[in-house]
Amino acid sequence: xxxxxxxxxxxxxxxxxxxxxxxxxxxxxxxxxxxxxxxxxxxxxxxxxxxxxxxxxxxxxxxxxxxxxxxxxxxxxxxxxxxxxxxxxxxxxxxxxxxxxxxxxxxxxxxxxxxxxxxxxxxxxxxxxxxxxxxxxxxxxxxxxxxxxxxxxxxxxxxxxxxxxx
Amino acid sequence: xxxxxxxxxxxxxxxxxxxxxxxxxxxxxxxxxxxxxxxxxxxxxxxxxxxxxxxxxxxxxxxxxxxxxxxxx
Numbered sequence: 001x002x003x004x005x006x007x008x009x010x011x012x013x014x015x016x017x018x019x020x021x022x023x024x025x026x027x028x029x030x031x032x033x034x035x036x037x038x039x040x041x042x043x044x045x046x047x048x049x050x051x052x053x054x055x056x057x058x059x060x061x062x063x064x065x066x067x068x069x070x071x072x073x074x075x076x077x078x079x080x081x082x083x084x085x086x087x088x089x090x091x092x093x094x095x096x097x098x099x100x101x102x103x104x105x106x107x108x109x110x111x112x113x114x115x116x117x118x119x120x121x122x123x124x125x126x127x128x129x130x131x132x133x134x135x136x137x138x139x140x141x142x143x144x145x146x147x148x149x150x151x152x153x154x155x156x157x158x159x160x161x162x163x164x165x166x
Numbered sequence: 167x168x169x170x171x172x173x174x175x176x177x178x179x180x181x182x183x184x185x186x187x188x189x190x191x192x193x194x195x196x197x198x199x200x201x202x203x204x205x206x207x208x209x210x211x212x213x214x215x216x217x218x219x220x221x222x223x224x225x226x227x228x229x230x231x232x233x234x235x236x237x238x239x
Binding site for chain 2: 032151160
């Protein structure tokens with residue numbers, strides 16, 4: 001399956017239209033809060049309640065979502081995968097979508113919701129992991145790609161919560 | 167050179183008169199982060215920031231795909 005160009009806003013709108021409960025994490029969360037960084041996938045931590053998984057499956061069906069593989073064979077996630085704490089790395093008609101059952105040290109949707117902020121995007125409410133929590137998460141993960149953006153995120157946080165970064 | 171004194175980076179040009187007026191906050195943090203980009207993003211709404219990201223994605227996708235035959239690459 002050829003990779004589709006990411007259309008992050010459309011992806012968020014589609015998830016919203018299906019009523020999928022989720023918290024946006026990762027690079028898109030950072031961008032929405034002012035980080036001048038590039039990311040080309042949408043990372044979300046979804047509620048793993050049976051009702052939400054059903055809604056998520058309906059959204060994934062509309063998106064023709066399948067696992068990102070090196071072959072042309074299609075593997076689609078099912079209820080069992082979406083109910084797991086693991087990560088489902090998918091390709092969709094609207095770009096790459098990473099569904100994370102948990103992040104960091106086993107933090108799930110309910111754990112993150114309290115540390116999220118709500119954004120209104122074209123009349124749609126989106127829960128986004130607060131930038132301070134994004135930074136903590138990337139510090140915990142400690143991967144090179146996370147560490148590389150940490151200086152930028154810390155300056156954004158300082159600029160957002162205090163006087164403009166100077 | 168005023169710019170060099172303020173920025174610690176001789177390549178960043180800031181007009182001397184503007185430095186004197188305090189109109190140019192530092193462009194870079196001591197650890198090398200471009201603060202002008204952060205200020206610009208923080209002035210935008212979340213929806214506008216998402217559009218900035220989309221514009222970058224589109225640009226990179228078009229660049230990665232190369233131009234039409236005969237175009238400069």
